[in-house]
Amino acid sequence: WRILVLNGPNLQLLGRREPGVYGSAGLADVEARLAAVAVEMGLELTCRQSNHEGMLLDWIGGVPGHFDGLVINAGAYTHSSIALRDAIAGVKVPACEVHISNVFARESFRHVSYLSAVCVGQMCGFGTDTYEWGLRALVRWLDTHVT
Numbered sequence: 001w002r003i004l005v006l007n008g009p010n011l012q013l014l015g016r017r018e019p020g021v022y023g024s025a026g027l028a029d030v031e032a033r034l035a036a037v038a039v040e041m042g043l044e045l046t047c048r049q050s051n052h053e054g055m056l057l058d059w060i061g062g063v064p065g066h067f068d069g070l071v072i073n074a075g076a077y078t079h080s081s082i083a084l085r086d087a088i089a090g091v092k093v094p095a096c097e098v099h100i101s102n103v104f105a106r107e108s109f110r111h112v113s114y115l116s117a118v119c120v121g122q123m124c125g126f127g128t129d130t131y132e133w134g135l136r137a138l139v140r141w142l143d144t145h146v147t
């Protein structure tokens, strides 16, 4: 499978940003771990990060024909972006929504996700390992639902 991993706003700060909430691993560490998992699972993995909603929309719009699945941590856009939701729904890409922190144990504005309903499923709360569990869950879903 060809998997796109998208990270949204402020996730370039991983490791330095509120380490008590998001941990000490940087985005490069997370992406290196995912690359190792991709080798193990025989995946083609592409990782991208942007602080710009429009950039994320353009990348999602470019999914058809290039990627089979999407792992997305949309950061705070999760709780605000109808446009990101429409993009995922529009390209019909099987997606896994991930969050490093347990968003349900935090402020109430983080309990609402505009993306959840258009994703296959969600994974959150396991620190930066959440990306790996999300990737593995999405791949299992693709293996069992997509020919």
Ligand code: DQA
Pocket: 009, 010, 073, 074, 075, 076, 077, 078, 098, 099, 100, 101, 102, 103, 110
């Ligand atoms: C986050 C949770 C969001 O509420 C927050 O705005 C983020 C990171 C997470 O990975 O836990 O930027 O998506």
